[in-house]
Amino acid sequence: MISVFFQYDFLKYALYTGLMVGFLAPFLGVFLVVRRLSLIADALSHITLSGIAFSLLLGRYYGFFAGLNPIYMGAAFSVGGALMIERLRTVYVYYKELAIPIILSAGIGIGVVFISLANGFNNDLFNYLFGSVVAVTKSDFHLIIGITIVVTLLLVLFYKELFFLSFDEDQAVISGIPRRFLHVLFIIMVALVIAASMRVVGILLVSSLMTLPVAAAMRLARGFKQMFVYAVVFGELSVIVGLISAFHLDLAPGGTIVIINVIILLVVVLLTRKRV
Amino acid sequence: MSNIIEIKDLSFAYHGRNVLEDIDLSIEAGSFLGLVGPNGSGKSTLIKCLLGLVTPERGEVRLFGERLSRFHKWEDIGFVSQKANSFNSGFPATVFEVVSMGLYGKVGLFRFLTKKHKEKVREAIRQVEMEAFMHENIGQLSGGQQQRVFIARALVSEPKLLILDEPTVGVDAKSVKRFYTMLKDLNRNKGITLVLVTHDIGAMTEYVTDVACLNKHLHFHGDTKEYEEQEDDMMSRMYGHDVQIITHNHEHHDDHAHDGGHSS
Structure with a gap:
C-alpha cells in the first residue's frame, strides 16, 4: 500500500514531509498544551495566511517575489505575530488570552485585504488554506528539513528549562531560569513549526496536529517524558494512515489526517474513560 | 551567628494601598522562624520581596550578606x-x-x-519518605x-535556607504534625535555616525557635519563649489591626460573601 509512495518523487516528498511534521508538531505541541497555549497555534496560523497572501500579492508586481516561496513570507509574518503576542501578554496581565483573538483577527483581516488586492482567491491560496502535501516542492522540503533540525535541537537543549517553566513559573524564575528569553524562543519555534506544517494540513488545520495527538497522549502518559512518546506516535500514525487512505480513496490529505487524529483521540478517551 | 536574611526599613504598596510598612527583620543562620499573621497581613508579599519576585517601594533586602540585586546563589535557597x-x-x-x-x-x-x-x-525523595x-x-x-514532594524538590539542591509559604493549606491535621516534625528534624539535624509562613499560630510554636508577627507592620520578633509570655497582648494588637482593615474595605467583604455562596 505504501510502496506507491516511493515510486513517484512527489509522493516521496509528501511522505517525508508528512513524517517530519508528524514528529515536530506534536513534539512542540506538548509544551503548548501544558502551558494552556494551544490556541496560539490558531492565531499564528492565521497571521501566516496574511504573510502568504502578501507574498502572492507582491509576486504579481515584482518578479523577485514571484520566484520566492511564499512560505518564507508566511514564516516571517508568523514570527512577527508571535513576538506581538508575547508583547500583548504583558500589556493585558490579567487577561493574557486576549492576545490570541487580537492576533487571530488581525491575521485574517490583513489576509483578506491582501487577497482582495490580488484580485481574489486563486488555486495557490486554496492549497495553503487546506494543505496540499502532494504539491510539496523541493524548496518546501528543504525548508522543512531545516526547521525540523533547528527546532528539535533547541527543544532538546532547553528541555529542562521549558519543562520547569511550564510546570511552575515562579519557582523556575527563582532558580534562575531566564523566563523572557525562553518565552520568546519558544514562541518563535511555534511560528516556525506552523509554517512547516502548513504545507501538510493547511493553515486552517495546523493547530490540530499540535494539539490532538497531545490531548490523546495526556490520557495515557505517566510522567512528562511519556507524553512526548505517545504524542509523537499518535502524530506519525495519523500522518501515515491519513496519507495512505487519502491517496487510495482520493480524499483531501490534510482533512483526512485530522480525521484520523480525531478518531485516535476518541478511541483513547473511550478506553480510558474509567480513569480520572 | 551571622544573619542569613536582613530586611531594613522595607515598605511595599499594591495598587496604592500599603501592604507592608517599615519592616526591619533579621534572621540568624540555624534558626527556625515562624512568620505568622492573619490572612492578608502581607506575609506572602514579604516573602516575594525576599525572593526578588516583586520590588519594594523602599528599603533593602540582603541575603547571605549580599544585596538582593547582586545575589546570584539562588541554589542556596529552597x-x-x-x-x-x-x-x-x-x-x-x-x-x-x-523533584x-x-x-x-x-x-x-x-x-x-x-x-x-x-x-x-x-535521595531527596527518600528523605521525605515518598520513594514508593x-x-x-x-x-x-x-x-x-504533594507537599512532601515539593519539600523534596526544595531540598535536592541542598539549600542553606528553606522558605515555606503556608505549606499546610489543604493538608489534614495528622499529616500536618508529621510535616512539622520533619521540618524540625531538617532544622536541628541538617542545620538548614527555615522560615515557615503560616496563619495557623497555635500549631507551630512547639516546633519553631523564633516567632515573628506581621500585620502590615512587624509587631513582634523574638524567640518562642518570649513570644509565649506576651502572646495575649500580641494577638489583640495584631487582630485589632486586622478588624480595622476589613471594616475599611467593604468591597472585599462582599467578594467573600459571594465566594461563599458559590461553594455551598
Whole structure:
C-alpha cells in the first residue's frame, strides 16, 4: 500500500514531509498544551495566511517575489505575530488570552485585504488554506528539513528549562531560569513549526496536529517524558494512515489526517474513560 | 551567628494601598522562624520581596550578606509556595520529574542531569519518605503527599535556607504534625535555616525557635519563649489591626460573601 509512495518523487516528498511534521508538531505541541497555549497555534496560523497572501500579492508586481516561496513570507509574518503576542501578554496581565483573538483577527483581516488586492482567491491560496502535501516542492522540503533540525535541537537543549517553566513559573524564575528569553524562543519555534506544517494540513488545520495527538497522549502518559512518546506516535500514525487512505480513496490529505487524529483521540478517551 | 536574611526599613504598596510598612527583620543562620499573621497581613508579599519576585517601594533586602540585586546563589535557597495556586494538578509529571526540577538551576543551561544528580533526586525523595510513589503522576497524590514532594524538590539542591509559604493549606491535621516534625528534624539535624509562613499560630510554636508577627507592620520578633509570655497582648494588637482593615474595605467583604455562596 505504501510502496506507491516511493515510486513517484512527489509522493516521496509528501511522505517525508508528512513524517517530519508528524514528529515536530506534536513534539512542540506538548509544551503548548501544558502551558494552556494551544490556541496560539490558531492565531499564528492565521497571521501566516496574511504573510502568504502578501507574498502572492507582491509576486504579481515584482518578479523577485514571484520566484520566492511564499512560505518564507508566511514564516516571517508568523514570527512577527508571535513576538506581538508575547508583547500583548504583558500589556493585558490579567487577561493574557486576549492576545490570541487580537492576533487571530488581525491575521485574517490583513489576509483578506491582501487577497482582495490580488484580485481574489486563486488555486495557490486554496492549497495553503487546506494543505496540499502532494504539491510539496523541493524548496518546501528543504525548508522543512531545516526547521525540523533547528527546532528539535533547541527543544532538546532547553528541555529542562521549558519543562520547569511550564510546570511552575515562579519557582523556575527563582532558580534562575531566564523566563523572557525562553518565552520568546519558544514562541518563535511555534511560528516556525506552523509554517512547516502548513504545507501538510493547511493553515486552517495546523493547530490540530499540535494539539490532538497531545490531548490523546495526556490520557495515557505517566510522567512528562511519556507524553512526548505517545504524542509523537499518535502524530506519525495519523500522518501515515491519513496519507495512505487519502491517496487510495482520493480524499483531501490534510482533512483526512485530522480525521484520523480525531478518531485516535476518541478511541483513547473511550478506553480510558474509567480513569480520572 | 551571622544573619542569613536582613530586611531594613522595607515598605511595599499594591495598587496604592500599603501592604507592608517599615519592616526591619533579621534572621540568624540555624534558626527556625515562624512568620505568622492573619490572612492578608502581607506575609506572602514579604516573602516575594525576599525572593526578588516583586520590588519594594523602599528599603533593602540582603541575603547571605549580599544585596538582593547582586545575589546570584539562588541554589542556596529552597522555596515551597502555597501549593494550591502554584501548580496545575493535572500536569503529567512524575514525582521523580518534579523533584529533578530542583536541580535545574544548579545544573545550568545546556547541561543535562548526570547519574550523580539522579541519585541525589532519589535521595531527596527518600528523605521525605515518598520513594514508593517515585514514578506516579503528581496529580494522583494527596495534598500532604504533594507537599512532601515539593519539600523534596526544595531540598535536592541542598539549600542553606528553606522558605515555606503556608505549606499546610489543604493538608489534614495528622499529616500536618508529621510535616512539622520533619521540618524540625531538617532544622536541628541538617542545620538548614527555615522560615515557615503560616496563619495557623497555635500549631507551630512547639516546633519553631523564633516567632515573628506581621500585620502590615512587624509587631513582634523574638524567640518562642518570649513570644509565649506576651502572646495575649500580641494577638489583640495584631487582630485589632486586622478588624480595622476589613471594616475599611467593604468591597472585599462582599467578594467573600459571594465566594461563599458559590461553594455551598
